[in-house]
Amino acid sequence: MGPSSGAAPQPVPRDTAAGDTAAGDTAARDTTARGGAVDGSRHRSPDPRPGFGRFAVVAAGQLVSAIGSALSLLVMSVWMLDHTGRISAFATTAAVSLLPGILVGPVAGAVADRYGRRTVMLIADATAGATTFGMAMLVALNRPNLLEICLLCGLTSVAAAFQRSAFLAAVAQLVPKPFLGHASGVVQLGAGMGALFAPMIGAGLLAVLPLSVILLIDAATFTVAVGTLAAVRFPDRLFRRREESMRVQLARGVRYVLRRPGLRALMVFFLGDHILYAIGFTLIQPMVLLEHGVGTLGLVLVAGGVGALTGALTMSIWGGTRRRTHGMLLATAASNVAIVVIGLAREPWLIAVGMFGLAFSEALIDGHWMALLQTKEGRVNSLFLVVVTVFLPIGYLVMGPLADHVLRHTLEPGGALHDSVGPVLGTGPDRGLGFVVVISGLLLSVWLLRAWANPRLRLLEDHLPDAVPDAEIWDRDTEQERADRAIRAAAGTAAPAAPAVGATVDGPSAEDLAWIETWRAVYDHAHKGTDSPVVGQDFTGWNSSYDGTPIPAEEMREWRDATVERTREYRPRRVLEIGVGSGALLVPLAEHCEHYTGTDLSSVAVDTLDRDLREQRPALHRRVELRAQLGHVADGLRASGYDLIILNSVVQYFPSRDYLSEVLDVALGLLTPGGHIFVGDVRNLRLHGHLRAAVRQHAPSPAAVAGAGDTELLVDPALWDDLARGRPQIVGVDLRVKRGRAHNELTRYRYDVVLSTAPAEVRSVTAIPTMAWGSQLANLDQLSRFMATDAPAPLRVTGVPNRRLHSGPRAHAAPDPEQFHALAARHGMWAALTWSDEDAELLDVVLLPATTRPPLTGLLTRTGRDDDLTHRPLANSPAARTVPTPDPVLL
Numbered sequence: 001m002g003p004s005s006g007a008a009p010q011p012v013p014r015d016t017a018a019g020d021t022a023a024g025d026t027a028a029r030d031t032t033a034r035g036g037a038v039d040g041s042r043h044r045s046p047d048p049r050p051g052f053g054r055f056a057v058v059a060a061g062q063l064v065s066a067i068g069s070a071l072s073l074l075v076m077s078v079w080m081l082d083h084t085g086r087i088s089a090f091a092t093t094a095a096v097s098l099l100p101g102i103l104v105g106p107v108a109g110a111v112a113d114r115y116g117r118r119t120v121m122l123i124a125d126a127t128a129g130a131t132t133f134g135m136a137m138l139v140a141l142n143r144p145n146l147l148e149i150c151l152l153c154g155l156t157s158v159a160a161a162f163q164r165s166a167f168l169a170a171v172a173q174l175v176p177k178p179f180l181g182h183a184s185g186v187v188q189l190g191a192g193m194g195a196l197f198a199p200m201i202g203a204g205l206l207a208v209l210p211l212s213v214i215l216l217i218d219a220a221t222f223t224v225a226v227g228t229l230a231a232v233r234f235p236d237r238l239f240r241r242r243e244e245s246m247r248v249q250l251a252r253g254v255r256y257v258l259r260r261p262g263l264r265a266l267m268v269f270f271l272g273d274h275i276l277y278a279i280g281f282t283l284i285q286p287m288v289l290l291e292h293g294v295g296t297l298g299l300v301l302v303a304g305g306v307g308a309l310t311g312a313l314t315m316s317i318w319g320g321t322r323r324r325t326h327g328m329l330l331a332t333a334a335s336n337v338a339i340v341v342i343g344l345a346r347e348p349w350l351i352a353v354g355m356f357g358l359a360f361s362e363a364l365i366d367g368h369w370m371a372l373l374q375t376k377e378g379r380v381n382s383l384f385l386v387v388v389t390v391f392l393p394i395g396y397l398v399m400g401p402l403a404d405h406v407l408r409h410t411l412e413p414g415g416a417l418h419d420s421v422g423p424v425l426g427t428g429p430d431r432g433l434g435f436v437v438v439i440s441g442l443l444l445s446v447w448l449l450r451a452w453a454n455p456r457l458r459l460l461e462d463h464l465p466d467a468v469p470d471a472e473i474w475d476r477d478t479e480q481e482r483a484d485r486a487i488r489a490a491a492g493t494a495a496p497a498a499p500a501v502g503a504t505v506d507g508p509s510a511e512d513l514a515w516i517e518t519w520r521a522v523y524d525h526a527h528k529g530t531d532s533p534v535v536g537q538d539f540t541g542w543n544s545s546y547d548g549t550p551i552p553a554e555e556m557r558e559w560r561d562a563t564v565e566r567t568r569e570y571r572p573r574r575v576l577e578i579g580v581g582s583g584a585l586l587v588p589l590a591e592h593c594e595h596y597t598g599t600d601l602s603s604v605a606v607d608t609l610d611r612d613l614r615e616q617r618p619a620l621h622r623r624v625e626l627r628a629q630l631g632h633v634a635d636g637l638r639a640s641g642y643d644l645i646i647l648n649s650v651v652q653y654f655p656s657r658d659y660l661s662e663v664l665d666v667a668l669g670l671l672t673p674g675g676h677i678f679v680g681d682v683r684n685l686r687l688h689g690h691l692r693a694a695v696r697q698h699a700p701s702p703a704a705v706a707g708a709g710d711t712e713l714l715v716d717p718a719l720w721d722d723l724a725r726g727r728p729q730i731v732g733v734d735l736r737v738k739r740g741r742a743h744n745e746l747t748r749y750r751y752d753v754v755l756s757t758a759p760a761e762v763r764s765v766t767a768i769p770t771m772a773w774g775s776q777l778a779n780l781d782q783l784s785r786f787m788a789t790d791a792p793a794p795l796r797v798t799g800v801p802n803r804r805l806h807s808g809p810r811a812h813a814a815p816d817p818e819q820f821h822a823l824a825a826r827h828g829m830w831a832a833l834t835w836s837d838e839d840a841e842l843l844d845v846v847l848l849p850a851t852t853r854p855p856l857t858g859l860l861t862r863t864g865r866d867d868d869l870t871h872r873p874l875a876n877s878p879a880a881r882t883v884p885t886p887d888p889v890l891l
Contacts, residue, residue: 061228091400101161124163129222136215278395280440303352311363335361343437515655536587572644579650648680655879732762732857766858
């Protein structure tokens, strides 16, 4: 959604690009950079659309450059080690080729966000080419010393950092979102091709050409990269307002990561992984050179290049696993095994096999995690790059001197490990390095097992889906600020106006997340391999608690129709349904909405519904957005973007009252002012004993009775008023029993509640006249005569026995709840039935004139004091498997 006031930043029209245009669009670019209005249609052709072909041209230019850069790095490293004989000199050269670029990574990411990514890439490639050319000239003229080489390599590293950040961020700009996994594989293809061809070419070139000529070849490859960028226009999917400073922009990137527990867990994993990885990886090339020489090193690096190329091709064709984090972690396991093989191997061919496996796995790792973060902002990508890669150059700087003075000698005759480890790994200066490589691989495996046990990391995509793509938002920073507000609400750190009961800054507890994961697995299994019924008519899994058989389809359709009618009372235009399932509500509601977003914890359910809508209802599919994510996750959803949020038959699967509060606070942050939250099919805690008694009659097994409802969240109707009191934006609580003629567990033990927010006009029914059933009214005929004697006026009938419960003579003598609705309609009125606070088996019937429409508040009355709530359980804790025993007076 766009800004609501004229003072807010406005987006540049889609047909205008600034910074990602051809050279002839300078005037338009300058106008846009000043924040002025631009009418792109008067100055230029229509903006190009994203496409894989356009991306392929740009990627091809970057591929040629990558081959040249890999060639220069190889020959420079070999030249340095060959001329000095010191591992520390080799390691220093490698470190300064990485560290400066890493340190400027966050700045590079912020620049990629603030300016056209095409422009940043052009400048970076041109700068790198000029620096490499200068290095070649210095080598040709006077054979530079180590300091000069380090300075020039550092400058090239800085240019490469800007190029990489802009290129990674531009992938989402150039490629449609469904193909991001494939595009990430193509990006890795460039690195793999460089790793493959550089050793093949470098081994031959070093024998016939001087170093300066090889560097000139690298400089020439940058002209290819610049040429392709100059020839290709980028689709304009960026925003040009620059109302924040670079410092603020970087700080927001840090805050974006730190406020999201899943990203924090991913960062911690990468930190430990790269520290341990650097210990072993930095010694592999010196180890091979010391024992086998330059020729074998070229063979080993060629094998690594083949592995990187194969991995990149695999990723580009395959696209990766459905869960990116699973693919990333499994590929990491394979990488760790390959490192151990390299450290143990003494034969060149086995080292080459290990290097192939290592490079192949690394390509898959990079492809998966890049696809995972691709739709985040460039500054987020760069923050990850700087944090997780800074340890590789530090490892070079630390391990180089350590290898020269300590490690090379540990397995030599007389060394500290010669007699103990030597019989296993062999002896010699290279074997001390191999021992460290093996230890590195083993420690990496232990760290990976720890990461897999962390549900925040293993299920990262459930807790942190992709952010809104650039082309789908108006003002990026406004959207991020709104998302941060929703995150604060979910973490319990929002303003006092809307505290999350019991929440912490880390979001749901590990116990709650484990409980949710259990339900996710249940529903993934339930939706797998199912046929494709008429979309919206699939009631798979709706089984009776009494005997386990499916609830009759006609009763399910009645349940569905009653819920749809209730939600349509609020005339929604933009709907968010949390727990969309098979689309039972989506199909009838989305037809009358501008836009309908559905989320679900089950990715299988989301994929199935998306397929069925696309095949059966393509027109409806175009106005629907489906996302697989948990209820407390707001990322990717429009803050203040929905006038109705639906949680129907969902909260019973929540692990605790605290989690319910978190989801409620997130939903409040997503509502437009005056919007409504519909919470349907809530299990009534007060009637838990009645359900257990009914199950006992149908299934006398003690296990069946004990499990009746114990694994679902049960909520006392009084809880909603208690939650609303702590959230002043909630101005109405409209709680009613379920509609339906069928007497089943759906109508007996469940209810719906609607929470309305300011400035919605709600109608309070707390002070209307009352009549008591039994003492003032004996039957429906008497109530009908009373209603016919006067003009329709609001009336509350209290203490009506609930016939659906079939418990005692009072209920059998009472009318069916649906009869009150029919009676009200005959008299030009309508009825709203709710629970009585006096007795769980009683109902209150509120009769209102037809002109008095929802939203209502005050349907559920309070007969006790507020402090009674502190001594009365208002919800159970399914994740802890505790079901409070309700107060006997309520039963």
